[in-house]
Amino acid sequence: MKRPRGKGATLRRGDKGFDAAVLATSFSGRDPGRRPDIYIQANKDADVVAAVKLAREQQHRISLCSGGHSWAQNHLRDGGMLIDLSRLNAIVIDAGARTARVGPGCWSIDLDRALKRVGLFFPVAHAPDVCLGGFLLQGGFGWNSRALGLACESVVGLDVVLADGTQVHASAEQNADLYWAARGAGPGFFGVVTTFHLKLHERPKVTAMIMQVFHERWLEDVFTWAHAIGPSVSSSVEFQLLITPKTLFTGKPGVEVLAPVMTSSWKAAREATAFIRQSPVRKRASVSTPLLPLSTMRMSEGAAQTHFPPKMHWCVDNMWTDAPIADLMPGLRKVSDTLPPAPSHALWLNWQPNRARPDMAFSMEAGFYFAAYGEWRHAEDDARYSTWATDRISEMAHLGKGIQLADENLGRRKARFMSDTNHGRLEQIRAHYDPDGRFNSYMTAP
Numbered sequence: 139m140k141r142p143r144g145k146g147a148t149l150r151r152g153d154k155g156f157d158a159a160v161l162a163t164s165f166s167g168r169d170p171g172r173r174p175d176i177y178i179q180a181n182k183d184a185d186v187v188a189a190v191k192l193a194r195e196q197q198h199r200i201s202l203c204s205g206g207h208s209w210a211q212n213h214l215r216d217g218g219m220l221i222d223l224s225r226l227n228a229i230v231i232d233a234g235a236r237t238a239r240v241g242p243g244c245w246s247i248d249l250d251r252a253l254k255r256v257g258l259f260f261p262v263a264h265a266p267d268v269c270l271g272g273f274l275l276q277g278g279f280g281w282n283s284r285a286l287g288l289a290c291e292s293v294v295g296l297d298v299v300l301a302d303g304t305q306v307h308a309s310a311e312q313n314a315d316l317y318w319a320a321r322g323a324g325p326g327f328f329g330v331v332t333t334f335h336l337k338l339h340e341r342p343k344v345t346a347m348i349m350q351v352f353h354e355r356w357l358e359d360v361f362t363w364a365h366a367i368g369p370s371v372s373s374s375v376e377f378q379l380l381i382t383p384k385t386l387f388t389g390k391p392g393v394e395v396l397a398p399v400m401t402s403s404w405k406a407a408r409e410a411t412a413f414i415r416q417s418p419v420r421k422r423a424s425v426s427t428p429l430l431p432l433s434t435m436r437m438s439e440g441a442a443q444t445h446f447p448p449k450m451h452w453c454v455d456n457m458w459t460d461a462p463i464a465d466l467m468p469g470l471r472k473v474s475d476t477l478p479p480a481p482s483h484a485l486w487l488n489w490q491p492n493r494a495r496p497d498m499a500f501s502m503e504a505g506f507y508f509a510a511y512g513e514w515r516h517a518e519d520d521a522r523y524s525t526w527a528t529d530r531i532s533e534m535a536h537l538g539k540g541i542q543l544a545d546e547n548l549g550r551r552k553a554r555f556m557s558d559t560n561h562g563r564l565e566q567i568r569a570h571y572d573p574d575g576r577f578n579s580y581m582t583a584p
């Protein structure tokens with residue numbers, strides 16, 4: 139993605155440059171064919187208030203984007219108004235108080251970089267250009283989130299423009315139900331967040347990664363080991379497996395074992411990743427790296443280059459699972475056997491929530507997370523690949539508890555994304571704050 143340039147403008151269907159400007163809001167290069175009637179690029183909070191009031195007057199439904207990383211292009215709907223928050227990207231850090239005020243259009247890597255200068259940390263997303271707007275609303279599985287919690291757990295307040303055009307602050311003390319909803323509602327939130335108030339953390343002294351690469355013939359052995367060892371892996375390690383048609387170093391189909399680690403010393407980092415060096419499958423690895431120091435910025439940029447190049451066409455789907463590995467294995471093998479070409483991949487993340495969460499809308503997680511990311515460059519291949527991720531995850535869905543909104547695909551497949559109790563409460567809060575349904579809610583499968 140590119141950072142927004144110049145002063146934001148308002149464009150309507152039929153205006154010169156309208157189509158290109160609307161499509162440029164998306165990380166995905168795919169044209170879903172959906173267009174708003176009016177597209178407003180906000181420069182400041184007052185523009186958002188004015189836009190929402192205009193939408194009320196003219197009876198437009200509203201959709202929103204900050205960084206446009208919704209795989210499903212949730213912000214592109216037919217008709218209505220699209221408000222683009224990418225220019226609201228200010229970062230104001232109070233290092234002494236360990237707090238920050240950040241706009242929804244702020245890139246993950248920009249906040250990480252700014253905090254590094256003052257020795258502080260926030261669990262931003264793993265790709266540089268994912269913006270805080272969508273990331274924080276859906277929960278936020280960021281760097282070191284296994285240890286620090288979901289990123290939204292470090293949101294202490296939000297400034298929100300409501301459906302009636304008023305701007306309010308939401309926190310545990312003020313508009314507490316809105317605050318509850320904003321931590322997990324994701325693309326179904328019913329207000330415009332113009333500022334996030336964040337609690338900051340101490341920056342880990344050591345950030346490093348160890349990696350092993352396996353040929354696809356060892357997939358069953360690697361997953362059986364990873365599944366068994368997962369619950370005992372330290373929360374300082376983001377232990378994950380990537381199934382890919384083109385592994386790093388060998389270029390062959392297989393599994394990459396990746397373990398970024400964040401600790402207060404090298405000794406602790408080595409101890410936390412010892413399970414990889416000592417694993418029973420290690421002798422099968424084509425490549426084993428030592429534990430290498432790598433900043434979160436370098437790892438994010440690396441992931442963007444290798445796995446998330448811009449303007450690709452995507453199909454993505456996912457599931458949380460606690461199922462036995464023997465039950466999951468046929469599905470994992472089929473994902474590997476049917477992957478579209480690189481950089482398509484599937485992610486197996488050892489999540490293992492190990493503490494109670496605060497009361498908030500976010501309420502769906504499990505021991506393991508599995509997501510399939512199909513990507514291709516040309517529109518001619520849309521018909522060939524566009525259902526791949528949903529086909530594979532649908533086949534395994536009986537083994538899952540539900541989905542993560544980060545990688546949601548609700549427009550194609552109906553799935554549970556929060557507990558039934560929380561979903562019920564969210565809809566009650568929506569009815570209070572947005573009785574006319576001014577804001578588009580979740581996409582629904584046809």
Ligand SMILES: Cc1cc2nc3c(=O)[nH]c(=O)nc-3n(C[C@H](O)[C@H](O)[C@H](O)COP(=O)(O)OP(=O)(O)OC[C@H]3O[C@@H](n4cnc5c(N)ncnc54)[C@H](O)[C@@H]3O)c2cc1C
Nearest residue numbers: 203204205206207208242264265269271272273279325331
């Ligand atoms: C390459 C890539 C890497 C990713 N890595 C991670 C990761 O490491 N961890 C993780 O948890 N997720 C990750 N994601 C998922 C990502 O967090 C979500 O797609 C998120 O919604 C992106 O936020 P955004 O602002 O960039 O996207 P947008 O598409 O702009 O936002 C998604 C939706 O959120 C809502 N929204 C956005 N801004 C606002 C606002 N200001 N007020 C109200 N509603 C708003 C809208 O409904 C919008 O359609 C990744 C996605 C991609 C494409």
